[in-house]
Amino acid sequence: MLSATHLKQQAAELGFSACGLAPAAPVDPQRAAELKRWLAEGCQADMHYLENNLDKRLNPCLLVEGAKTVVSLAVNYYSHQVPPATEPAYRLARYAYGTDYHEVVKQMLRRLMQRLGLEEGRDGRVFVDTAPIDEKYWAQQCGLGWRGCHSQLILPQAGSYFFLGELVLVHPADAYDAPMQSRCGNCRRCIEACPTGALRGDGTLDARRCLSYLTIEHRGPLPPEAAGSLSPCFYGCDRCAEACPWNLRFASDTPIADLQPREALLQMQNEDWKALTLEQYRQLFRKSAVKRAKFEGLKRNIDALG
Ligand code: SF4
Ligand code: SF4
Numbered sequence: 001m002l003s004a005t006h007l008k009q010q011a012a013e014l015g016f017s018a019c020g021l022a023p024a025a026p027v028d029p030q031r032a033a034e035l036k037r038w039l040a041e042g043c044q045a046d047m048h049y050l051e052n053n054l055d056k057r058l059n060p061c062l063l064v065e066g067a068k069t070v071v072s073l074a075v076n077y078y079s080h081q082v083p084p085a086t087e088p089a090y091r092l093a094r095y096a097y098g099t100d101y102h103e104v105v106k107q108m109l110r111r112l113m114q115r116l117g118l119e120e121g122r123d124g125r126v127f128v129d130t131a132p133i134d135e136k137y138w139a140q141q142c143g144l145g146w147r148g149c150h151s152q153l154i155l156p157q158a159g160s161y162f163f164l165g166e167l168v169l170v171h172p173a174d175a176y177d178a179p180m181q182s183r184c185g186n187c188r189r190c191i192e193a194c195p196t197g198a199l200r201g202d203g204t205l206d207a208r209r210c211l212s213y214l215t216i217e218h219r220g221p222l223p224p225e226a227a228g229s230l231s232p233c234f235y236g237c238d239r240c241a242e243a244c245p246w247n248l249r250f251a252s253d254t255p256i257a258d259l260q261p262r263e264a265l266l267q268m269q270n271e272d273w274k275a276l277t278l279e280q281y282r283q284l285f286r287k288s289a290v291k292r293a294k295f296e297g298l299k300r301n302i303d304a305l306g
Contacts, residue, residue: 020142093236
């Protein structure tokens with residue numbers, strides 16, 4: 001039996017900003033229907049991996065045999081040193097200035113498993129944005145926050161600049177958290193801030209219109225209307241997050257050293273980005289999630305800045 005209090009204490013000591021637990025079970029029918037509708041409408045664009053393993057995405061017990069508990073954890077990546085997207089300095093999405101979060105958060109989750117005396121494989125698995133798990137749904141079920149209209153999870157009194165990770169464990173817990181209800185109310189600031197109309201108003205987005213998808217995942221030329229909306233962010237976007245009052249009021253600097261922005265990236269000026277070479281790209285983005293866009297993709301985006 002897992003002690004929820006002990007688990008949360010250990011998570012806090014390791015630098016996680018929030019931690020919650022929910023019983024492992026299929027996602028509720030409303031979320032399952034929403035996800036199927038979203039896929040049927042083609043909102044995943046070319047991210048066909050989202051269509052694969054849908055049965056697992058809808059039920060974490062198919063990812064871990066005998067799963068009893070989902071633990072959702074949040075890791076802050078915000079830094080005030082990254083200029084807002086309202087300034088003219090060319091920039092990356094906020095999350096991309098530090099070391100690749102997949103590695104950083106996975107290491108933190110593994111350390112947490114060790115502290116709890118749990119073994120990967122025998123007692124469960126760790127997940128960071130790599131397996132078909134509905135991470136925002138589970139974060140909401142675990143009481144961490146709610147999925148805002150900008151489609152990201154918002155933590156009350158903290159905002160949405162967080163990576164999410166999960167433990168799916170075969171042990172039941174002595175206490176579970178209650179799901180959190182949305183606190184967006186009548187606000188529509190993120191929807192109004194989105195330059196391409198990608199936000200659908202129900203907490204989902206249409207990736208075909210989203211600059212974050214188009215600058216990172218999309219291969220081939222950028223659609224002209226997207227290219228015209230990029231500046232100043234050429235990898236990711238952040239505009240919807242930066243308009244959100246929960247971020248404007250509560251975002252605070254990450255305590256995780258590896259997620260703090262690299263000085264070399266902060267020093268880059270617009271003309272430096274325009275002249276970026278393959279060698280510089282390799283140095284600047286060693287162990288960085290930006291590698292996902294490849295050098296050619298990054299150059300394509302920078303060239304579109306005009
Ligand atoms: S990341 Fe940018 S393009 Fe995508 S939904 Fe947010 S504001 Fe719109
Ligand atoms: S900007 Fe407003 S509507 Fe959008 S996620 Fe934040 S609180 Fe919700």
